[in-house]
Amino acid sequence: MTNRSGKGALITGASAGLGEAFARLLAAEGHDVMLVARRTERLQALADELSATHGVRAIVCTLDLSVVGSAAQVQAAAESADFQVDILINNAGLAEPVSFLNLPVDNVRAMIEVMITGLTELTHRFAQGMADRGWGRIINVSSLSAFAPNSPGMLYTGIKSYVLNISQALDMQLKPSGVHVTALCPGFTWTEFHDTQGTREWANQLPAFAWQDAPTVVKAGWEAVTRGEPVCVPGVVNKAVASFTKHLPERLRYLFGKHARMVH
Structure with missing residues (x-):
């Protein structure tokens, strides 16, 4: 059975971590979900579970988003499935x-x-479709590192800074149309991120208070976009870090950056 009472949510990177947690939260609220990632088996298992548990429409779109034109x-997959994206x-x-x-340049x-x-x-x-209909919610996952000093030769900080800045700019334009845009900026989160990055051993040395779990981060992000907050830094510790680092003089930011490690 398909639940049509909710909205349609498209979630990228939905096979694990924050993406999976978003899918679970939104499906539990009665929203249909379109799950996008590279791993078909994991996506299909999640889609089947969400549909059976919550009675929502859950469809799978297997794509590698690093491919140009993805x-x-x-969008074509959503239109083909007659799936309206409101979230x-x-x-x-x-x-x-x-x-x-x-x-390697291909990795860049x-x-x-x-x-x-x-x-x-x-x-x-x-x-644009959201604006035309007068309602929409967009969450762009940035990172606490968007507030941090740059690390030597690391693209991640600069990329996440872009996500933070563009989200705020888009929220300014879209909010009068009923569309809220939020940059979600988590700190250290228990996901597969550090496993795929190869930094799990280092990350495990951090104190427990520095970490949050994915459902907690996702709940904070969803509540923030619902309230119309353009930036969400979940957790008291992360808020303090963001406030401290973004107000550092540029010279100190540069010096601190030399010794920084990537967070997410």
């Missing part, structure tokens, strides 16, 4: 623990395609 394919969660991301000059391009080009294009493709 945003157009996502867009731009969560897909990837990171490399290797500095810029040691990173993939990071930019997924977290800048793809995120921006998906927002552009679906935001």
Whole structure:
């Protein structure tokens, strides 16, 4: 049975971590979900579970968002399935623990395609429909690192800063139309991020109070976009870190950045 009482939510990077947590939260609230990621089996298992548990429509779109033109394919898949996107969660991301000059150019391009080009294009493709209908919610997953000093040769901080800034700019334009845009800026979160990045051993040395779980982060982000807050930094510790680092003089930010590690 399909629940048509809710809205339609498109979630990228939905096979694990924050994306999966967003899918679970939104389905539990009665929203249909379109799950986008590369791993078909995990997506289908999640879709089947959400449909059976919550009676919502849950469809799978298997795509590699690092491929040029993938945003157009996502839109085509939504239109083909007659899936109206009222909620867009731009969560897909990837990171490399290797500095810029040691990173293959294809990896550089993939990071930019997924977290800048793809995120921006998906927002552009679906935001107008939301504005025309007078309601929409867009969450772009940034990072606490968007407030932090740059790390030597790391693209991640700059990319997430872009996500933070563009989200605020879009919220200014779209809010009068009933569309809220929020940059969700989590700190250290228990997901697969550090496993895929190869930094799990280092991350495990951090104190427990520095960490949040994915459902907590997602709940904070959803509540923030519902209230119309353009930026959400979940957690007291993360809020304090963001406030401290963004007000540092540039010279100190540069010096601190030399010793920084990536967070998410």
